[in-house]
Amino acid sequence: MFFDRMESGRASISDAVYLEVIGGLHGTTLPNILAAACLAMVGAITTYETGDMVTAILTVAGVVVAIVRLFEILAFRRRLTRSPQPDRAEAATWERRYIAGTVATALVLGMFAARSIVLGDALCSVMAIGIGFGFGAGVVARLALRPVAALLDLVAIAGPTAIVTFMQPDLRHVGLGLLILMYVVASFEMVRLSFNASISQITLKRKFEQLARSDSMTGVSNRSVLAADLPLMLSAGMVAVHTLDLDRFKEANDRFGHPAGDALLKQVAGRLKALVTQDDLLIRMGGDEFVLVQRAAADGEAMAQRIVQSISAPYDVDGQVIELGVSVGVAVAPDDGRTAEALLSRSDKALYRAKQNRGGYVLARELRVAEAAVATAVTEGLAAHAA
Numbered sequence: 001m002f003f004d005r006m007e008s009g010r011a012s013i014s015d016a017v018y019l020e021v022i023g024g025l026h027g028t029t030l031p032n033i034l035a036a037a038c039l040a041m042v043g044a045i046t047t048y049e050t051g052d053m054v055t056a057i058l059t060v061a062g063v064v065v066a067i068v069r070l071f072e073i074l075a076f077r078r079r080l081t082r083s084p085q086p087d088r089a090e091a092a093t094w095e096r097r098y099i100a101g102t103v104a105t106a107l108v109l110g111m112f113a114a115r116s117i118v119l120g121d122a123l124c125s126v127m128a129i130g131i132g133f134g135f136g137a138g139v140v141a142r143l144a145l146r147p148v149a150a151l152l153d154l155v156a157i158a159g160p161t162a163i164v165t166f167m168q169p170d171l172r173h174v175g176l177g178l179l180i181l182m183y184v185v186a187s188f189e190m191v192r193l194s195f196n197a198s199i200s201q202i203t204l205k206r207k208f209e210q211l212a213r214s215d216s217m218t219g220v221s222n223r224s225v226l227a228a229d230l231p232l233m234l235s236a237g238m239v240a241v242h243t244l245d246l247d248r249f250k251e252a253n254d255r256f257g258h259p260a261g262d263a264l265l266k267q268v269a270g271r272l273k274a275l276v277t278q279d280d281l282l283i284r285m286g287g288d289e290f291v292l293v294q295r296a297a298a299d300g301e302a303m304a305q306r307i308v309q310s311i312s313a314p315y316d317v318d319g320q321v322i323e324l325g326v327s328v329g330v331a332v333a334p335d336d337g338r339t340a341e342a343l344l345s346r347s348d349k350a351l352y353r354a355k356q357n358r359g360g361y362v363l364a365r366e367l368r369v370a371e372a373a374v375a376t377a378v379t380e381g382l383a384a385h386a387a
Contacts, residue, residue, distance in 0.1 A: 015088045017205065021145050022091045025098050026076040031138050035105065036066030038131050039112065046116060046124040054115055062108040069101040084235075099149040102139070106156035109135055114160035117173070132157045133183065140187050144194030151188055158184045215284040217262060218269035226283045230293055230340040233281065239293055240300035240332045242307060243347040244272075246288035247325030247359050256320060263317045264324065271310045275303070291344075297332050304330050304361035312359075327354035328361035336364040 043059025046052065076094050079086060086094065109132045116128035136157050143150035158180045165177035215222045221229075233239050246268065253261035269284065272292060276282050281293040294303050311326040329351030337343040346364040354362040 015091075018088055019086060019091045022076075022095050022098075023080065025095070025142065025146075026073045029070055029073050031142070032066055032069050032073070032105075035109070035131070035135055035138075036063050038134070039063065039066075039109065042124070042127045042131060043112065046119070046121065046128070049124060050119050050121060052115070052119055055112070055119070058108055058112045058115060062105065062112065065101065065104045065108060069098075069105065072097055072101060095146075099146065099152075102143070102149065103152050103156055106135060106139070106153040107160075110157040110160040113157075114164040117161065117164050117168075117176075129161065129180075132161065136183065136187055140190045140194070144191055145198050147188075147191050147195050150191045154184045154187055215269075218266055218284050220269050220273065220282045220284050220290075223283060223285050225281070226285075226291060226293075227340070229281055230343075233293060233295065234333055234338070234340060234343075237295070238297040238333055239295055239343075240297040240303065240330060241343045241347045242292040242294065242300075242304060242361075243329045243331075243344070243351045244290040244292065244307065244311075245327045245351055245355060246311070247327055247355075249288040249324055252322050252324065256317065256322065260317045260320065260322070264315055264322060267315050267317075268311060268324070271313075272307070275306055275310060291347075300330050300332050301361075301363060304328050304363075308359070308361055325359040327351055327357075327359050329354055329364065330361060331364040336368070 039059060039062040043055055043062070047056045047059065076098075079094075113125070113128040113132045116125040119125075136154055139150050139153045139157075143153065162177045162180045165173040165180065168174070213221055213225045230239075230241075249261070249264065252264060265284075265288065268288075268290070269282075272282055272290060276292060277295065279295040281291075283291040283293070285291055292303070292307070294300060296303075307328055308326055311324060315322045315324065329347040329349065331337060331343045331347035331350060333343055336346045346367075350362040350364045350367055353367060354360055
């Protein structure tokens, strides 16, 4: 049941939070460096004192694994500096690489500790087991959100050592083996508790993220999302920005009251939601103003027509039939602008013209054509006057 909860908790977190978790795994190189340094020191001492070549080989293997992991961590950090940021599939690949590296480290440390027990040097055994216990403590701290990886690490550390101790015929080794097994059980219990607490925190974080990005009345995104998401949508390709302003909303709000006005805004948002796709973005800017960012920009004028037709249909609010209109300004990237600021400015100008026309939609390109015609006429007039 715990592992079922782990999988559901993992799947429920957003891509951004998941990438944050993977970034946390790669957040520091110090534990990796310290583990390699401790292994090299204890391995060198043990090899010098006992002349055991197996210990020397395990020491070299552990240092090599540490170097490979160090390069992997640095490579992930360099990747984060490049755009676009890793998606969930790529982040999962980096996670698997990290887990493979940490399990390999744990296995080397476990075999190293087991070999030190076989050699029979008490002080070397204490140092080797101490490295394993220290690494296990780090596993509990770093891999709380990855319990399966934590369990694999703990088993890889303790398994070889416990097997060797139980193979010894005396009570002291059996006691040491039992202590190691109890350490694994206690460590994994700490991982379980940390996992439950972390998932609760992540769930709470997701709720706050959604609240911060949502308009409390209509349930659509709020204006803060526009500043964050529109540049990203622009970088991915052509988009159309529809800036909307409801006509006759103030009169309806004054006549029927604010509760009716709130109900109208909710119904307007519902109709707009029915028009957009999963790739589109719907924003309430405040009051009776909305912005719809359409991914399929080639269909921009057709979308504007659907918006006018849908919003202009009568509304039923507590038995009262209310009619509204809508003015829409449409700007399409890249023709009407290549930045979020330029697109919003052009769509606002088109919206202003639509309101002057008492509703309907106006395309920003129509204004550009009209402005170009005026500029040409002025230029020709000046030239004729000069002649």
